[in-house]
Ligand SMILES: Nc1ncnc2c1ncn2[C@@H]1O[C@H](COP(=O)(O)OP(=O)(O)OP(=O)(O)O)[C@@H](O)[C@H]1O
């Protein structure tokens with residue numbers, strides 16, 4: 095599995111990268127709903143008319159006379175020209191039958207015919223008004239009922255989403271917020287972004303100040319950055335600071351099945367916004383409509399093009415002095431149509447990037463404000479362990495920690511809860527019901543210790559902080575966490591090389607000890623390959639190609655893949671060099687482990703019995719083995735000061751990062767973790783073990 099923070103499972107934020115998918119789908123749903131309600135209405139109508147209609151059957155006048163002759167008639171009613179006959183004998187107790195007579199003779203003849211028969215004869219003078227009213231009721235009532243039913247259903251459909259009933263109607267109203275209740279105080283870090291937006295707030299407050307000098311006010315600003323960094327939050331904060339209403343819409347909602355719908359939505363949105371000016375209109379995921387019309391990015395769709403054109407026209411059309419400001423957000427700025435970025439449109443670009451160490455501390459503080467913390471809490475340490483995390487991850491971690499504290503019956507969050515929640519967000523919860531077989535535990539332990547030992551033996555690797563073989567819900571069977579000593583913005587070539595050897599240390603340990611390999615190293619191999627490839631194609635660390643740039647990153651904010659820009663022959667050579675680099679790193683890992691085989695065995699043995707060991711314990715055993723000491727049951731029995739005297743500098747870094755664990759790759763924090771025979775996507779299907787099966791398929795000693 096891939097546990098990097100920017101690859102969060104999409105469950106967190108639905109619909110992030112599939113703008114447009116939603117539109118047609120919604121539409122199909124609403125057409126279906128419309129048809130269903132039409133059907134229901136028709137059934138109701140027929141039911142109503144049925145109720146109103148007379149149940150009696152028709153007979154001829156001759157048949158009626160025959161019944162009179164046979165003395166079968168009890169009662170006759172003549173009303174509005176209709177003769178109703180009630181027979182003496184009813185068909186059943188429940189059914190009061192009556193007959194209507196067609197081809198009525200005139201009233202006089204009828205009266206004469208009935209004289210002396212003893213049949214009760216009701217005759218009502220025709221009442222034109224009454225007749226009219228009754229007809230009206232019988233026709234109008236069902237129509238009115240039907241009308242209201244349809245109205246009701248249509249409203250519901252429109253509320254729920256687009257729907258063909260919503261053609262041409264903007265749903266902007268649904269998202270209007272009179273007061274967002276968010277100000278810049280709620281947005282931690284992101285100082286540059288806030289500064290740029292502060293100006294915008296000032297424009298909204300007193301547009302006159304700027305127009306007096308002749309300055310043109312900005313029409314829009316584009317917030318650019320990776321998912322979860324607080325773009326929406328910032329937009330809301332601008333509205334909150336300026337104290338104006340906030341309209342928000344997602345770009346994907348403009349994209350509809352029918353050509354022209356999106357465009358009319360844009361028109362409606364602007365109309366509505368102009369009525370409410372001063373206000374802020376926020377368009378999230380603007381790339382859904384603003385995609386370049388150039389076909390390279392999948393543009394050139396008629397509907398989207400029209401929508402985009404309408405947006406451009408509207409942006410050109412409105413008068414900024416009214417205090418209307420358009421904010422838009424995207425994490426794929428490279429696909430936007432250049433026309434959107436021209437002066438007079440989204441001419442301001444505000445970068446909302448991943449927070450650095452200081453930013454993370456501040457975000458943690460903002461979210462920890464409403465949470466009870468005990469005195470053990472050190473938010474800086476948590477921030478250090480979460481390099482690469484974005485605001486939403488950090489908010490999530492604080493919340494997880496609070497939930498953990500409650501679960502454990504405590505009234506305040508402790509540092510331990512926070513550490514645990516970092517792991518929960520990174521690798522999922524502990525999976526207590528997944529019990530590894532003894533053999534699997536051995537393999538996983540050796541694999542993890544392999545990583546840790548290789549890292550500890552290389553001076554350019556980051557300190558090991560924790561090793562565990564407790565399986566996690568997101569698929570890891572065990573992992574090693576490392577923490578950088580300080581926030582790093584650059585990696586040296588040596589560090590990257592050490593990283594490669596570290597990634598492959600787990601696999602190397604498996605091969606050395608068990609003389610076979612398992613599926614558990616899939617993620618390690620993937621990561622190592624990624625780093626090796628980047629070294630050769632992007633960082634100019636290739637022996638063969640030197641400084642030649644061979645690939646470009648597709649998107650700087652999403653962890654997209656790098657695209658090679660070289661010929662086929664060169665690509666083959668690149669593959670070859672990547673292979674060599676990986677091979678060399680693997681051999682190096684095996685060499686290190688073979689040289690320290692005793693330490694590997696002792697630490698793995700200890701890990702098997704404890705399931706989790708700290709970086710400190712790890713170093714203690716390692717040093718004891720190096721000195722040829724016996725490993726006691728209780729590690730506290732090992733001479734402590736000895737360690738200190740020997741490795742003062744080591745101890746220093748350990749104290750600093752004692753409680754935190756994570757490894758970094760060039761861009762993001764992660765942990766080295768294993769998915770041995772789990773149902774993880776990166777592992778070939780034929781070796782997937784089911785959750786309760788503790789069997790290892792192919793790794794006997
Ligand atoms: N700088 C920050 N300060 C405080 N909280 C933050 C910050 N950044 C993100 N958050 C938290 O993360 C949540 C999600 O952020 P938000 O939705 O604004 O991200 P976004 O960049 O708009 O993401 P998307 O690209 O998915 O729209 C916020 O509601 C907030 O709780």
Ligand SMILES: [Zn+2]
Pocket residue numbers: 541545597600601614615618766767768
């Ligand atoms: Zn591994």
